[in-house]
Amino acid sequence: MIDQIIRNKYYVFIIFSILSILTYFKCFSVGLLSDDYGYFAGVSNDGWSSIGKNFNDPFFLPLSHIIQLIIYQLFGVNTIVFHGLQLFFHLLCGWQLFLLLKEIESSKNLFFAFCCGVFFLVSPYSTETVIWLASKGYVFSLFFGLLALRYYYKNNLIPCCLCIVASIFCKEMGYVIPLVILTIDYSTHKISLFKKRFILLFSIVIGCLLIRFLTLNTIVGGYGEGIHLRADLLTVPKTLGAYLLKYCFFYRYTEHIFSSILILLFILFISVPFIRKTISEKNYVPYVLISTLFIVTLLPVINLEITSLFSIQSDRYGYFNVVVWAIAIAAIVCSWDGLKRYILFILLAALFVTTTYSDSKKWEKASDICSNYLEELTNQVLENKNVLLINVPDNYKGVYVLRKGIDQYLSLIKQNCSINALYFQSFSSENGGIDLINNQLRCFDSKIDYSDSIALSFEEDQKKYDLMLLYNRKSMRQIDKPSLDLIVN
Numbered sequence: 001m002i003d004q005i006i007r008n009k010y011y012v013f014i015i016f017s018i019l020s021i022l023t024y025f026k027c028f029s030v031g032l033l034s035d036d037y038g039y040f041a042g043v044s045n046d047g048w049s050s051i052g053k054n055f056n057d058p059f060f061l062p063l064s065h066i067i068q069l070i071i072y073q074l075f076g077v078n079t080i081v082f083h084g085l086q087l088f089f090h091l092l093c094g095w096q097l098f099l100l101l102k103e104i105e106s107s108k109n110l111f112f113a114f115c116c117g118v119f120f121l122v123s124p125y126s127t128e129t130v131i132w133l134a135s136k137g138y139v140f141s142l143f144f145g146l147l148a149l150r151y152y153y154k155n156n157l158i159p160c161c162l163c164i165v166a167s168i169f170c171k172e173m174g175y176v177i178p179l180v181i182l183t184i185d186y187s188t189h190k191i192s193l194f195k196k197r198f199i200l201l202f203s204i205v206i207g208c209l210l211i212r213f214l215t216l217n218t219i220v221g222g223y224g225e226g227i228h229l230r231a232d233l234l235t236v237p238k239t240l241g242a243y244l245l246k247y248c249f250f251y252r253y254t255e256h257i258f259s260s261i262l263i264l265l266f267i268l269f270i271s272v273p274f275i276r277k278t279i280s281e282k283n284y285v286p287y288v289l290i291s292t293l294f295i296v297t298l299l300p301v302i303n304l305e306i307t308s309l310f311s312i313q314s315d316r317y318g319y320f321n322v323v324v325w326a327i328a329i330a331a332i333v334c335s336w337d338g339l340k341r342y343i344l345f346i347l348l349a350a351l352f353v354t355t356t357y358s359d360s361k362k363w364e365k366a367s368d369i370c371s372n373y374l375e376e377l378t379n380q381v382l383e384n385k386n387v388l389l390i391n392v393p394d395n396y397k398g399v400y401v402l403r404k405g406i407d408q409y410l411s412l413i414k415q416n417c418s419i420n421a422l423y424f425q426s427f428s429s430e431n432g433g434i435d436l437i438n439n440q441l442r443c444f445d446s447k448i449d450y451s452d453s454i455a456l457s458f459e460e461d462q463k464k465y466d467l468m469l470l471y472n473r474k475s476m477r478q479i480d481k482p483s484l485d486l487i488v489n
Contacts, residue, residue, distance in 0.1 A: 026360040037405030094121040096146035115330035137171035274335035311398025366399035
């Protein structure tokens, strides 16, 4: 019965659509956050000419920018439409993954392809990429990347190459797609194909890097050469280990190490048939392939350390890697026979949907914090005021709130105001906030000690600022006297 349903790709698309909406419907109530304001302020002020400015952005995302700009010109700053677009592309990624594996498997194991698509769609490690509008590039890039892989296995090289270029110009993560193709060909002993197509794929990469160099005067964008090209031998194994802990221990969703150990034992238990089958058939290619792809899909972000295992922050870096995670989980599930595989599939899918939905509520809460803060700020800020904002909400449990974007927000609402903002990254971040950087405060001739309370010494600051606003988790307080105040959280 199930095999008959999933044999029809359009039925699968409908199932995937329903599943995506049920899992992510909270995203439609999430407003703009942090970096989002920078983008929308830019397109609001510059319109179509913002395309040119995007070519000077170290985060070189010209195609992503064009896609989003078209939607903006049609609908304005309509977050429901933009969230719908991002969720739709996430849905398309899951569907393309299903179609790809269906074609590779020659329809022999449809349920495996179906499992991969489902686990990818409901992965608890994708909420940042799907819900945060600033992460659009990752979703667009993966869609074109998976489409490129489909064309590749159909031997349609021209559309394959075009999709690779599109993937790269949506997000730099697209550079891994040629490596994925070559890895699969080599590990499956398709050496002749590997040799023939290496030059072609290598030429595409060189061509895209050349365009980047001519545009930005460097081949390294993003966070710069100091981060992406640093030769720190400890960072790589730390990053790989952190992702393994995330995927195998489900660290984020456990409160004690004992719970994590139980989860690991459960994963080992359900993996027994897969391990046994591999040993009996002496076929170690799946192990090698999954392990290699796990590393390959992390190469562009291998030098970007995970801030915390306990928060959502930076999950977007592993969006391509979630594909490998989904394939690994599906392979384990499909190694079971008969009814057991379907029960295990439903159990895991329900677990992932639940955790993903739970994380999506954090985004809704962060959005409420952001909108309430900006509403109160707007009510207090007057034209041509020099304003000092203290304790700006940085994140909520790893979900960005206003780490950036205040100046851009004021620009977006056409409010002329000089703002200095002190960001305290420990705000409401029980799961991995970053310590306060006190040297930020030297230019203000004041000292702020942020622990359980805030001690603020004004001295001559009242001469520099017309208005000082302290945000203390739930409300904004105006500070207008040159004296020592002790403000308890």
